[in-house]
Amino acid sequence: MGIGSAFLATQIPMNLTAAIGPNTLKKPLGFQVWTVKDQLIKDFAGTLKMMAGKGYQSVEMCSPPGYESSGFGPLMKMKAAEMRKIVEDSGLILQSTHYGMGELREKLNERIDFALESGQKQMICSSFGLPKEATMSDWMKAVDDLNKIGAKTKKAGIQTGYHNHNMEFDKLDGKLIYDSLLDHFDADLVKMQFQVAVISVGYKAATYFNKYPGRFISAHLADWSATDNKQVPIGKGIVDWKELFAAAEKCGVKNYFVEMEPETFKESATYIHNLKF
Secondary structure: OHHHHHHHHHHHOOOHHHHOOOOOOOOOEEEEEHHHHHHHHHHHHHHHHHHHHOOOEEEEEEOOOHHHOOOOHHHOOOOOOHHHHHHHHHEEEEEEEEHHHHHHHHHHHHHHHHHHOOOOEEEEOOOOOOOOOHHHHHEEEEEEEHHHHHHHHHOOOOEEEEEHHHHHHHHEOOEEEEEEEEHOOOOOOEEEEEEEEHHHHOOOOOHHHHHOOOOOOEEOOOOOOEOOOOEEOOOOOOHHHHHHOOOOOOOOOOEEOOOOHHHHHHHHHHHHHOOOO
């Protein structure tokens, strides 16, 4: 058994490994729950099983207390061990969750405990929550805070990460905010989760994976049609997926999470599982 096969045998449910060929993606294909949150809240187990049936092998959650105002409040009554069991009974694995910066600052020990009990290995800061008029100094203060948070999660065996949106590709003081973040994050304590959707504003994931090997732990996957000026199912847009996955695999990306409209999930998973690179 090769290295890739050994990884799959330990990370992906047995009923799914046979469908993945030797020249395709060697990591579990996951999805982010944000776009199916309403359905997820109504039927947690059923929604997860549905997504497993569409070809997904892992799930990235949103922290229920951190996202209470966004509709995740009903999940707060679920214990960490219960959540983990439901996820695993659905045929999925749970390694990553999005957290708000506020809860990481104010409730970190509690969130670390929940992450450990539910089997998570990555705690991703979904946003600093800074206003549009924030200065570079404001951004760097938040970077310093997340570096300190990353030091604490590392002691617990959990990797802290940072998820970008389009705003990080604005310029301040003549430099892309995102590039400044990469310059100032501790490369060991805070890894990056790249939002592939920024292809819509001209930035390619593969470029960053190759330029900063070892800095990216995961990626949110989405495709974009320049003709229609909208997101489209993966494989039908302008992203060069062979280039992206080749760079990601070479440069240390560990997790992939599709984050698109629900109607695109099945087609996107099928495309990725059949892609050879």
